[in-house]
Amino acid sequence: MYRLRTSLAALLLLAATLPVEARDYHYSDAHLHYVDFFQESDGMKSLLQAMDKGRIDHVMISGIPVAKKWHEDEPKRPRYYAGDDAAAYWYSATDVLVAAAVKQLSDAQRQRFHPFLSGFNPNDKNADAHIRRMLELDPGLWQGIGEVFTRHDDLTALIDGDTPRANNEAMGRIYHLAAEYDLPVLLHSNITSKRERNPLYLQEVEEPLRNHPHVRFIWAHAGSSMEIHRHQTKMDFLLSTLDRLLGSYPNLYIDLSWSVLEPYLLDADGKPDRRWLTLVERYPERFMLGSDVVGRFDGLGDYLSAYDPFLDALPEAVARKVARDNFLAVLPMKHRSAKEQAQVQADRPGR
Template sequence: MKSFRGLIFSMIVLVGLLGIVIHAAIKSSSSPSPQRIVERYADCHVHLLDFLQNGEFMNSDKKFPGGEYGRQADTGRFVSLPFGERGRRIEALLESMEKAQVHNALVCGMPFIKKWSQNEPFQRPRYYLDSPSRVKPARDTDVSVGSAMLDYKIKYADNPDKLSKLKAIHPSLCGFDATDLGAVDLLIKRIKEFPEVWECIGEVMSRHDDLTNLTTGERPRANHPALARVCRFAGEHFLPVSIHHNIAPISRNSKEVKLPTYLNEFIELLEYCREGNNGCKVSTKFIWCHSGISRRIVINDLHFWIDEVLKEYSDQVYIDLSWVVLDDYVLPNLESWVKLISKYPDHFMIGSDVVGTVSRMDQTLRPYDELLEALPKNIRNKVAHDNFANLFERMGLMRKKNGLGDQGISLSPDYAFSDKLHVRPDFKKSYFMEKRIESLQSQ
């Protein structure tokens, strides 16, 4: 009898402990996220697709292989979605934006696809650094993004609330070869295929550390005739250009400091796309991805160089603070960057640079709160959200004013960009870096 009572008592204790554990787990899972520094964020750098041209999608109904967002546990990859189902990518994106308090996002595909080389048969690469195999231009990446937008619109055609959420997404064209003089024709083709979808061009891949080294054929640079054509087209049609152009070559280690020798190329593109120069009627707006930084880019006084660029071109250039620049340059020298951002409060943006993994948006943007908290209160909201939102609102209004669509761009069926324009652009030779080096040395 005593043993029976002891057993009953033990069971009661175990049930009680189990209840405490379950209650704690429920409380933990339902507790709100830590308080954010601001209420509204914008993400200026989202890749809906990865280097295999797939990415997360809403899969909570388990219709497709993989987890809640489609990731397959054994390979880490995602299945391709058929016609009519591609809007699931937009659903996952919108859910992730809501969780991250992101009210506006610049969204593109991925301009490259990673080749699986026969020399590396051991494991299929998913990221550009996973193996030494080459990357190739992904010409259909914009089709995937445009189709996702259309599938979402068709699915929710009778749901105004769902459709209104698309206003927060600003799709961008990136699937072209930046060394192809005919690249602008492909952009025009995509605009006509998906009218009133696109609001930007980019991420344009110019100089990009090891990614540049892995590309096949001609290597891109900012002052290339193909980009002169693309960027002049963009300016004339009020499309910002988001461009990745490293400020310097890669270094072998963190102590090997390089001069910003690639900066002059970017300046030459800015000058060529500046109102009044070379017959340019409308200055092109540029978002400089990652502030000109990527992996293994080591220069001194990055904040000085950004200051010098904005001093001359603040009417054209916006600074994207996404990816490695935050940890490598901004946070280690926070005081200087706060001073710089305060000097140009309308020209800085933050971004996650997620690559096909939109569910990581919240996690990736949270480290920016340290920067935002250090900024004056009247500037925080600008950097976190307003600068991005205001730029795209202005560009949208200009397109509408000029009969180029209500939000995304549309072109008339007979529109064509002349084969004679900017094929041999007269880039003005820049000595921007050299002049500032002399200034630095004299200080």
């Protein structure tokens, strides 16, 4: 008996010291811009190569709804929208560039791309009519709306015209159109300003969630931004606010793109935050990953594999939903197989 117990103890010790088998994730990128703020891109060949290298099966692909102006008084062309004080302006041709890039692909390649319309002014009550025309020009091409820029750090101040709000009348008309066409909406709306340590702008997001229950909203960066973090490091109210919203609005989905990874999902030592793990486990179908790259695709896979420590701390089934499947589940029903449609119809919140 002693020998048996000793052998059992040795086996348990050995098992505890063996490395855990690494999970081989495949990803969906739920937030990718084909062009940058000057409407330029590395091109579709480069994007496909980066997707294959990074095990990225699917991408949401959109343009950038504004173009950065190279002002007459600036001797050097800026490299980013924040490069100087010159304005940006709404740029509808961004959708033409995305459509042209997707249309050049083979049928098999196109199955991996999910184009979202973004080239409209969210302050203009004509915007829904423009979006409808774009949908009718290319039936079946567009699978979502966004990324819609509303409150967006210093970019908001640079864009010509009034500050867009997620709950203004023009956006309300767009949400009705999104429900009509079964299109998800990827919305960028900061939860607060750079200096206010409270959810100053939360109502601008919560009101559409409440008033448009049949629209699937993907909240870009969970309302966070790197510019907010530069001023206040970390929003202590973000986790509790998301918990309440997810419990109250089954049509809300969260894009965990890069400004959420740190300092929220992972701490300064790269370890997962247990509170965020608990939140994702509580709502396992409601979170997705995004790179938020803008026209440049080198290292694309690294942006998504950076989430692996957080994913590895989740139950494997939940981790694979977050890494790949949850984004696919918010797409229009007609873009899924009959079997997938039946499953999504049964599981999808807000339907």
